[in-house]
Amino acid sequence: MHQLIVSPFLDGYLAVRPGSTTCVRLPAENYDEVRHRALSEDPVPEWLAAAAARAWDIDLDGQATASALLVRQPTPLAFARASWEINLFCNFGCKHCYLGERPLAGLSWQDKVKLIDIFRDCGVLWLQITGGEPTVDPDFEGAYRYAYRQGMMLTVSTNASRLWKPEILRLFGTCPPYRVVVSMYGASEQSFDELTQRHGAWKNFHKGMAAARNAGLPLRVSVVITEDNAHEADAMTALAESWGIDHHVYTNMQPTFSGSGDPLLVQSTQHLRTRPIFQGCNAGMTFFHADPHARVSICKIGRDDQIDLMTEGLDGLRRLGAISDRLMLRTGGCSGCSLSGSCRVCRPLAKVYQEAKAPLHTYCQHPDTKEMVRT
Known part of the structure; x- marks a missing residue:
């Protein structure tokens, strides 16, 4: 299995290591050298071995480029990041969820492979796998492993309720994620189970977090504050800090995509935050979102004018920029x-x-x- 990924990224080139947030920028001539060496049994260039030792404390001296590195090929498309709802189904029933209906439905295994190939071929280096709860999808492990082998830095957004499972811990041990983002819905069993509308959710969350921390997974916590747990806002952030985990607080909910304002009813009004002035983003330009049926939109929010990648493929992505401008x-x-x-x-x-x-x-x-x- 590769130790580093060397890839085009936007208007430059990067060397990255799965499981690490450290990146090394490469000049174009260095990328070209690595790319050509990967076609032979030539060793990793000395300059890259030295950079890897400094950045990640790993020894690549004398190792064959083809086995130590996964070298991504150039693409005419400029996409660098994507998010993918592998399945909308979730084992929680959170009151604030913006997805609305969450059926257990999605692509076949063959079409999941086809979609991941499109991610790779359009230049996606960072891929976020989300849901619903992504780990409940029957193909999650295979899809994650396949995307990893295509040279993607993977983030998984999860409720942590299944992170204790041996097969998931083995998966993340052999194919390290870039980050595992966990949502926290309370600091006590009562509030957590109330917001998620699932008895036992709190216990499974704690079981998963304990296993993930023991495994050394790169965790980040999203602290979600609603009227059900607002009295525990400080306790939730304190819990994340006691674990030594980076955390972000989310207070402003949004309506569902089916047009229901129900998630707004559970907002904690005293915790709502003033959003910063919107100054534009790269949605549809260098980033896109795919739903469980490979319908692509500029982002998770702007879902109008979706492109069916199963029928249009890479050519469909060329239309995203104009769609973004219009939306x-x-x-x-x-x-x-x-x-x-x-x-x-x-x-x-x-x-x-x-x-x-x-x-x-x-x-x-x-x-x-x-x-x-x-x-």
């Missing part, structure tokens, strides 16, 4: 807004709120909403 225009309920230049949500997110008929103050955070929209 980001301030249209619909935001047209005529005299303050749109300082808006705090992107246009696709505003559209989700508007279709759910959410109150204006739940997504528009301008100081004086009376002057914001002209009637």
